[in-house]
Structure formats: C-alpha cells, structure tokens
Amino acid sequence: MKVTKQHIEDENKKNISSQENGFKFLSDTLALKGHNVNAILSKLSEFQVAIPSWALGAGGTRFGRFSFYGEPSNLEQKLEDIGILHTLTQTAGAVSLHIPWDIPSDYRAIKQQADALKIKFDSVNSNTFQDQKNEKESYKYGSLSNISQAVRDQAIQHNLDVINIGNKLGSKSLTVWLADGSCFPGQNNFQTAFQNTQNSLKDIYKRLPEDWKMLIEYKPYEPNFYSTVIQDWGTSFMLANECGEKAFSLVDLGHHLPNSNIEQIVSILMLKGKLGGFHFNDSKYGDDDLTVGSIKPYALFLIFNELVYGIENNPQNPDLAWMIDASHNVKDPLEDLIQSLEAIQEAYAKALLVDQKALKTAQLENDVVKCQEILQGAFRTDVRPLLAAARLKTGGAINPLESYRNLKIRAGLITERGKNTVATGL
Numbered sequence: 001m002k003v004t005k006q007h008i009e010d011e012n013k014k015n016i017s018s019q020e021n022g023f024k025f026l027s028d029t030l031a032l033k034g035h036n037v038n039a040i041l042s043k044l045s046e047f048q049v050a051i052p053s054w055a056l057g058a059g060g061t062r063f064g065r066f067s068f069y070g071e072p073s074n075l076e077q078k079l080e081d082i083g084i085l086h087t088l089t090q091t092a093g094a095v096s097l098h099i100p101w102d103i104p105s106d107y108r109a110i111k112q113q114a115d116a117l118k119i120k121f122d123s124v125n126s127n128t129f130q131d132q133k134n135e136k137e138s139y140k141y142g143s144l145s146n147i148s149q150a151v152r153d154q155a156i157q158h159n160l161d162v163i164n165i166g167n168k169l170g171s172k173s174l175t176v177w178l179a180d181g182s183c184f185p186g187q188n189n190f191q192t193a194f195q196n197t198q199n200s201l202k203d204i205y206k207r208l209p210e211d212w213k214m215l216i217e218y219k220p221y222e223p224n225f226y227s228t229v230i231q232d233w234g235t236s237f238m239l240a241n242e243c244g245e246k247a248f249s250l251v252d253l254g255h256h257l258p259n260s261n262i263e264q265i266v267s268i269l270m271l272k273g274k275l276g277g278f279h280f281n282d283s284k285y286g287d288d289d290l291t292v293g294s295i296k297p298y299a300l301f302l303i304f305n306e307l308v309y310g311i312e313n314n315p316q317n318p319d320l321a322w323m324i325d326a327s328h329n330v331k332d333p334l335e336d337l338i339q340s341l342e343a344i345q346e347a348y349a350k351a352l353l354v355d356q357k358a359l360k361t362a363q364l365e366n367d368v369v370k371c372q373e374i375l376q377g378a379f380r381t382d383v384r385p386l387l388a389a390a391r392l393k394t395g396g397a398i399n400p401l402e403s404y405r406n407l408k409i410r411a412g413l414i415t416e417r418g419k420n421t422v423a424t425g426l
Helices: 005-013 016-032 037-046 075-089 107-116 149-169 190-206 233-243 262-271 297-313 333-352 356-364 368-379 384-393 400-406 409-417
Strands: 050-052 094-096 173-176 213-217 247-252 275-280 321-324
Touching: 005 016, 005 400, 016 037, 016 384, 037 333, 037 384, 050 321, 075 094, 075 107, 075 333, 075 400, 075 409, 094 321, 107 149, 149 173, 149 190, 173 190, 173 275, 190 213, 190 233, 213 233, 213 275, 233 247, 233 262, 247 262, 262 275, 262 297, 297 333, 297 368, 321 333, 333 368, 333 384, 333 400, 356 368, 400 409
Parallel strands: 050 094, 173 213, 213 247, 247 275, 275 321
Antiparallel strands: none
C-alpha cells in the first residue's frame, strides 16, 4: 500500500479553496498582532516526531486485545506504515525501534527502505522488562537493579547489543526504561536497588559512542506497585548526573502521578540542561497511553509553552528526541497516530503564538490576570489552517485523516496482509 504524490494532490484539490480562505484570514490576523507567519510555518515544517515501531498494531490490556487487521508483521511493513503517515502528515519522519522486537534481518536493506521513505532512525529502546527467548537469566525480580550480578550483567549486555544495533542504523541515542521495583514492603532494599541500577547504568554509559546520548526514563508505578527504582524525574536526574554529560532524563506524559505539574518538570530539566527526550500520549488515570491531546489539551499546550521557552533560552539543553508512545485499543492505529501528530503540532503552533515578552512583563508586574489572558489567548486560537499550510509547503495532505479514509488505506493494508497478522511486540 503506497500513497503517491498524485493521491495527495487529488485529495488536496477537494479542500484547497477553504484552506486558502482560512489561512489568509488567520495569517492576516496573526500578522496584525506582530507574528512572523513564515517563520512559524518553517518551524512547523521542520518539527518531526518519531513513531515507535511497536505502535503500528492494535494495543490491548491485560483483559484482551482486538485487532484492526492488516497489521504489520515485520519491520519492513512497519516502515511502510510510517511512510504512509509521513507522506500524509509530513511530520513523522523518524522511527524508534524496540529491541529485540525489531532487530533487522538485513541492515542494508532496512536502511535503504527507510531512506527511500525519508525516515530516520531515532532513539533505540532496550527491553529488560520481560524475559526473552534463549536468555539464561530471568528479569522477574528486576534487571539493572537485580541482587544477582549475573542478571545485571545480562541486562547490561542487552543494552550494549541495542547500542550496536542502533549504531548500524544511524541512531544516536539509547532509551532505558526499567520495570524494576517491588510489589511488597521489605521485598527490596531501596538503597541496594538504587546503587545497583546506578552502577549498571554507568557500565552501559562507558560503552556509549562519543556522539550518542543515554535517555533515562522514569515511571511512578506499574508493573510494580509498591516501589519503582526510577520512580520520578528527580531520580532520573540524579542517575543522569552520575553517568555524565551524555546522559539525560526522558519525560513520558503518562509516567506521572495524577495532577503532576509536568510543565514545571520540563522547565527545570531544560534549565539544568538535562532534558533529553519526550514521549507523547494522554491519560485520565495513569499510564493510559491515549491519543495525544484527547484528554488534557490545555496541559499539553502549557508543556509546549515551556518547551518553546526552553528551546529559545536554554542553549545548555540538547536537541530533543520526540516520540509518540500510545496504545490503540479501540482505534485504527494509523488513525490514532494521525490524530496524535495533529495534536502535537497544534500545541506547538499555539505555544509559538505566546507573546513571551508581554508575558515576562506581566509576570514582573505580578499581573496574574494578564498572564492568564496571554496564555489562553494563544490556546484559543484555531491554528489548524497553519498546520495545513505547513503540510502543503512540504507536500503533505491538507486533511491527513480525511485523506486516509478517502484512500481506504486500512482496507488496502488488509487486502495486502490479511486479517490475521499481528505486529511484533504485541
């Protein structure tokens, strides 16, 4: 299944008139307010979000999983699906692999396919939260934190193998998320578990290529519910500092306790030069992995406001790795990802409209009402014509979701792959 340039052009003809009218009105309005519309369009066009290789199939819960059919059964087909997303949206120009779910059988062929689809290889993700086939040791009681040196050594070697795989593909970062923790009081010694994790991460860090980063993810609970070794951003930050200047914290929107002030976390990490990556999703209760912006769109905007400020004012912080991390339990995975990409771009565009100079003045004058008005004025702006214009500029679809449905892409994938395929890792 391939979406061609002609497909896009034919689809865009249906919407071009209303798009031009909507964009002209918004562009004129923004210009009157002093915004450089062309500069905003350039930033939107350049902004790329990685698609995780495990998100192209239907998700599931511990109760069940319901397929959407036509799922990609190998890495080659996953790249094909990301190519469809990128062709439609022009914002999905990267893939993040999860190892060992997606180890290439032919590195040269995979790289050639990715190049043809204009897809780069983003951060590679290790997996020590489940036992793998033919492994001698078990991670039932932890991996990098395990009391057994043999288990820790196996987990360390797995991460080194992941780095080697990523290096062959042109990736430049390793993402480490640990399920390590305990279910009951007394099960673990907190200090020993932390120290073992710290030493293990430092062993991995020593073997990191010179131009690579290590991204340390955190999560307050699940699958362990009494304690998690890397449970919050402070723990991740400490571990990154212990490892060295190439180690950073990674923020996943779902990996926080309810009502956490994620935008504050983002701001402080960028101030300290230690925010390395971002995983986008949304949630109501916990790590729900719902469509980005579907539950808390204003919170997403506030986070992007801090990201935009940090990118402009914190040169000590590196370029960030952006990725969607969602589970598509009741939606077509590709439709869900299209919606997420749109929500991310929308929040980014609105954050670019915040008058930071006026906001700073209002803050210095303790004008709380003015501060709120500035932020909510940007948030209430309908920026969808801007997003469509940015896509048009790079050859994408004015309305990616509408085009996806009009072109009957899921039906085409089912015809090609059948109804019984299941994406690896699921």
